[in-house]
Amino acid sequence: xxxxxxxxxxxxxxxxxxxxxxxxxxxxxxxxxxxxxxxxxxxxxxxxxxxxxxxxxxxxxxxxxxxxxxxxxxxxxxxxxxxxxxxxxxxxxxxxxxxxxxxxxxxxxxxxxxxxxxxxxxxxxxxxxxxxxxxxxxxxxxxxxxxxxxxxxxxxxxxxxxxxxxxxxxxxxxxxxxxxxxxxxxxxxxxxxxxxxxxxxxxxxxxxxxxxxxxxxxxxxxxxxxxxxxxxxxxxxxxxxxxxxxxxxxxxxxxxxxxxxxxxxxxxxxxxxxxxxxxxxxxxxxxxxxxxxxxxxxxxxxx
DNA sequence: TGACCTCAAGTGCGCAGACT
DNA sequence: AGTCTGCGCACTTGAGGTCA
Numbered sequence: 001x002x003x004x005x006x007x008x009x010x011x012x013x014x015x016x017x018x019x020x021x022x023x024x025x026x027x028x029x030x031x032x033x034x035x036x037x038x039x040x041x042x043x044x045x046x047x048x049x050x051x052x053x054x055x056x057x058x059x060x061x062x063x064x065x066x067x068x069x070x071x072x073x074x075x076x077x078x079x080x081x082x083x084x085x086x087x088x089x090x091x092x093x094x095x096x097x098x099x100x101x102x103x104x105x106x107x108x109x110x111x112x113x114x115x116x117x118x119x120x121x122x123x124x125x126x127x128x129x130x131x132x133x134x135x136x137x138x139x140x141x142x143x144x145x146x147x148x149x150x151x152x153x154x155x156x157x158x159x160x161x162x163x164x165x166x167x168x169x170x171x172x173x174x175x176x177x178x179x180x181x182x183x184x185x186x187x188x189x190x191x192x193x194x195x196x197x198x199x200x201x202x203x204x205x206x207x208x209x210x211x212x213x214x215x216x217x218x219x220x221x222x223x224x225x226x227x228x229x230x231x232x233x234x235x236x237x238x239x240x241x242x243x244x245x246x247x248x249x250x251x252x253x254x255x256x257x258x259x260x261x262x263x264x265x266x267x268x269x270x271x272x273x274x275x276x277x278x279x280x281x282x283x284x285x286x287x288x289x290x291x292x293x294x295x296x297x298x299x300x301x302x303x
Numbered sequence: 304t305g306a307c308c309t310c311a312a313g314t315g316c317g318c319a320g321a322c323t
Numbered sequence: 324a325g326t327c328t329g330c331g332c333a334c335t336t337g338a339g340g341t342c343a
Binding site: 025026040041044045063 | 325
């Protein structure tokens with residue numbers, strides 16, 4: 001593209017490009033942008049002249065991008081996001097008056113650990129701020145952060161470090177949670193005792209927890225599972241009334257043990273530690289609101 | 304010299320109808 | 324049903340002229 005072509009680049013044409021890319025239809029893209037279909041057609045025609053490429057071709061499946069469009073998508077998407085966040089960055093974020101919903105992705109265990117204290121803090125300092133926890137498959141998290149479907153992801157998510165910015169909060173390890181009057185309470189837990197005990201098994205959707213469970217299996221540590229649960233919240237209540245045990249992250253176990261109804265036993269196997277981080281996409285580095293929330297998380301949970 | 308006005312060209316958009 | 328194209332309207336922009 002020469003300087004003359006550059007003069008005719010209209011930022012709105014790039015929005016048109018992205019809207020057609022995302023919807024695969026001029027009509028639908030126009031609805032998203034508040035333009036009619038003919039206006040979209042004209043805009044696409046101008047883009048085609050500008051870039052000397054059809055960009056999108058009609059197929060039975062909709063408007064399919066050409067190789068040139070495929071090549072252009074990422075830089076255009078990144079450039080527009082940069083412009084948006086640069087403009088947003090100028091807007092001062094005042095938590096006391098802000099009306100904003102933050103969308104977060106986290107596991108069920110992280111919900112239990114993070115949300116109660118975080119909500120209490122928000123209630124005091126940012127009454128207009130709302131949270132929405134979104135369940136996103138791990139392999140879709142990077143895309144969800146990039147597209148701003150979610151603002152932050154929290155947990156042990158090593159796969160995200162390649163695509164996203166990261167702030168370390170704390171390192172966690174696993175312990176064996178039993179009731180205070182359990183026969184093993186007060187004793188040093190041996191591998192033989194661990195294998196003899198009856199366990200509650202919680203698959204959870206937490207990546208770190210799953211990794212530890214997988215590591216135990218691969219290491220030949222096969223516990224005697226008498227109860228499988230789809231989620232972990234009821235497990236401590238069951239453990240409190242029985243001689244069953246459950247393996248949980250220490251942060252979760254300590255939260256349950258505030259009333260001293262349990263004992264936390266060290267697991268007699270060297271388990272990998274879990275780095276609990278907060279993740280966001282680098283394109284939103286400058287977003288004052290998200291930065292404020294990140295700083296709050298770091299202040300509350302960072303070690 | 305700057306402010307204001309006029310006019311032509313360029314641009315964006317919508318309507319209607321043709322096309323795929 | 325969805326897209327493309329010709330046409331006309333509205334608005335913007337820039338050049339040129341006039342006036343205080």
